[in-house]
Amino acid sequence: MRNKEYHTTCSYCGVGCGITIREGKNGDLQLEGTKDHPVNQGMLCSKGMNLLYTVNDTSDRLKYPEMRWSKHHPMERVDWDTALNRAAMVFKSLITKYGPDSVGFYVSGQCLTEEYYLVNKLTKGFIGTNNIDTNSRLCMSSAVVGYVKTLGEDSVPISYEDIELADLFFIAGANPAWCHPILFRRIEKHKEKNPDTNIIVVDPRVTQTCSLADLHLQINPGTDTVLYQAIGRCLIERGDIDLDFIKKHTDGFDAYRQEVMSRSLTEAAAICDVPLKDIELAATMIGNAKGFLTMWAMGLNQSSEGVNKNLALLGLNLITGHVGKPGSGPFSLTGQPNAMGGREVGGMASLLAAHRLQQSEAHRKEVADYWGVDHLPDKPGLTATQMFESLADGRLKAIWIICTNPSVSLPDARLVDEALKKAKFVIVQDISRNADTVKYADLVLPAAGWLEKQGTMTNSERRISLLSKVIDPPGEALPDAEILIRFARKMGFKGFDYKNFEEIYLEHAGLTKGTNIDITGLDYKRLEQEGTFQWPVPSKDHRGTPRLFSDHQFFTKNKRAQIHTCGPQNEAEPLNDDYPLILTTGRIRDQWHTMTRTGKVSKLKKHIDKPFLEIHPSDAAQAQIKDGDPVIIENTRGQVSALAKVTEDIKSGVVFLPMHWGKILNRDFGRANNLTSSNFDPVSKQPGFKYAAVKVQKY
Ligand code: SF4
Structure with missing residues (x-):
């Protein structure tokens, strides 16, 4: 790659900043915001600027497949064939014994569009279940x-x-x-x-x-x-x-x-x-x-x-x-870098490709015909929280987790831990050994990370970009798409004979033809040569669509937008004398999700390096808590400890915990999701991370 310049997109939030990678004088990589990029015009935030540190430090990387022969055996290194043969053997046997709804995939808004497309095709088209959901359920x-x-x-x-x-x-x-x-x-x-x-x-x-x-x-x-x-x-x-x-x-x-x-x-x-x-x-x-x-x-x-x-x-x-x-x-504002691309391929239990509806028989038939399968399952799939509840009660037997760390990021995280302990078979496909979910895995599959694979993503403004492959992944790690293709072949499924990742992209694009998100005018060459595009891009000479609905013709059947009433409020968790405070959770500036990448960068810890609890002075005084005191936050689901930050920046009656920290030294030091509830919106099935009843005491 000497003297070459590569273009890619930041792999953190949904803003989708353009990044240019160059080889420096000593052969090392240099990174900067892409100067003429329509999103960031050369700017990057602290997370984006420090991305190369996470690439260069491979100390935590999963490099080889690892497997245990039973729950009582230790994990051991195996080759890819052994690993994927075992995955296929377990999935086939569970599907034969309990049906296709006994297995599920839980993936991520950080997956590339091609990966998202493949896992949906594999699950809905070939395994025959809609049990494929994603951490975008928690987000958008x-x-x-x-x-x-x-x-x-x-x-x-x-x-x-x-x-x-x-x-x-x-x-x-x-x-x-x-x-x-x-x-x-x-x-x-x-x-x-x-x-x-x-x-x-x-x-x-x-x-x-x-x-x-x-x-x-x-x-x-x-x-x-x-x-x-x-x-x-x-x-x-x-x-x-x-x-x-x-x-x-x-x-x-x-x-x-x-x-x-x-x-x-x-x-x-x-x-x-x-x-x-x-x-x-x-x-x-x-x-x-x-x-x-x-x-x-x-x-x-x-x-x-x-x-x-x-x-x-x-x-x-x-x-x-x-x-x-x-x-x-x-x-x-989209949380993750490719939550939008995931939605385009129908990457959730309730969706189908190109914004088709899983409940529509006609839409299911269109997609089934395109994939060359008899039919797609009509039974709704399990959404994110339902998937782990079903693992806990035994309805779901096996789960394949790709590029996400639910043991920290899902609400009511202790239930997630219990579910993963009870599961018959857990596959974790990730880049980092530090993902808390790895310890529950029966099979660990090492994935390639950012700069180590090629593919596309869509940011919050519908802008599609191509991410370049710049370096090889460490050890035997493989791109997620390659792992899924090899598994599909082990399962004996036809229709996964791709020569390269662009073929997957073009197959996905073909399903958008004639829809409102038509991207048949785009291929990798155009993305490489002409840069990024906002969908729809329905023809080879189309430059993309910055703004929708300029003609006020909406995508409803009668082309008119619908103004909605809301009806009665859905119940949030009620406060009571035992748990009188509202807990809300969120991000901090320099960390990303469960810190498996940003947590490796010492510069990013300088901003905030410990979990804290924001609490109003009046609530702190009632519990005799002073600024900096260690405190315990508690409710019926669990406990978390953190350092009190007494501040008028938060409303009285409300406390705030950052969402990033997992278990530290085997204690639930700052895992905010010990306390959050898996109550969800009845329609979107998105959990209510922003409202849980808690009490706070001095530690
Ligand atoms: Fe841009 Fe978001 Fe990456 Fe920051 S984290 S550089 S805002 S894409």
Whole structure:
């Protein structure tokens, strides 16, 4: 690779920053943000800048397949044939004895699109079960349902260039300053140049994002729907809505108006614990805006009320006509680098390729015909939390976990540990031995990591990029796609004879032909030579589609967007005298997910190196806790210890734990998910990480 330059995309968050890799004078690799990249224009955040450290340090890498012959045998190194023969033998025997629904795959929004496509084809098309779900269920599934219900399909309408065209940002349940830093930098620069730009932040915490806010609505956790409907009521009462747009392009406004008018603003202000004048000020800012971007992330999605929160927020865009216009629209901030690509291939238990619906017989037939199989299973598959509950109670016998660490990242993590202990067979396919889930594996398959394989990803604005292979993986590690292909062949399945990864990509693209996400105009050569593209890209001379719905023709059957009511609130976990505080969880600036990669970089630990509990001074005083004290956070599901950070940045009655830490020295030092609940939204099945009842005591 001497003197060569490679282009790739950051493998952390959904912003999708372009990265250029060059060989330095001494033959070592150098990394920088790609200067002319439309996403980051050369910028990178601390995580992206330090990616090469995680590549160069292979001390934790899984390099060879490892296997144990029974639960009582130790793990031993084996060759790939032995490993995959055993995987195939166990899967075949479980499927014969208990049926195809006895096995499942749990994958990741960090998988490349080709890998996502293959595992779905393998599971739904050939094994014959819909038991394939992903950690994107924990991230974006409420947003997906919100888009489908309002716009007709899972389609983020905006482009990042809308940031520079907006004059009002409504950032709800998100802390982009820490979690999507390059987008936040773009907002910052835009506001510097255009000081009249307004920023409203909705969050129970004073986060770094609030440093830019003109108005911070510090709501009670879980009350977002009430807040957005109260703002909707203000807008309607003042006539600050786009009646022409509503009449011509939407349905459902009358029912919406009736619902939002049924609660007084005073009542809404009390429920949300937000001053009435601030609700009115937010409505004034929206009424005056020419470009109104709503941005949101896990604060809305990770909730037993996640879909309603999305519908209520999308309602503000629709009643004001701020969709499909420059600088306007709903913009869900994707957590993972390829959650969007996963959705495109139908990478969840409830989806099929190219936004087809698993429940639709016609859609199942289209995909089955394309794959050359008789039919696809019609029984809904297990979603993320259901999969581990089913492992725990024995309905699911075997699980194959790819590129994710559920022992730390799923809610009610102790149940996940129990489930993995009880499973008949656990396969863990990962890059790192430090993934906590590895210790439960009967078979460990070493995967290639970032820079070690080729494939595509789609970022939060529908932008597809090609990631280059730059170096070989260590030891005998293989690209995830190659592992899946070899396993499919061991199972005796036809249709997995790919000569290269582009053939997988082109097969996936073929399934998008004629759909709203048509990418048949794209191949690896175009991506290599012309750069990144926003779908749809339906022909070879098409340059991609920055903004959807400019013509106000939505993807619903009648082409009209649907404004939704929300109905009664879904139950979150109630507080009581024993557990009187609301626990909410989230990310910190310099760590990623369960720290198997960012935890290796000492520079990234300088920001925050220990788990902490944010607690308001009044709650701390009641429990005689001082800043820096070790504390125990507890509820019926478990305990966590952390160091108290006593601060007025969090609302009284609410405490915050970062989500990243797992078990340290065999103690549950900071594993926030010991405490979170696997209660999920009834429609999206996304768990409510942001609301658990806890108590806090001095350690
Ligand atoms: Fe990577 Fe996201 Fe940082 Fe960009 S903002 S460098 S994609 S982690």
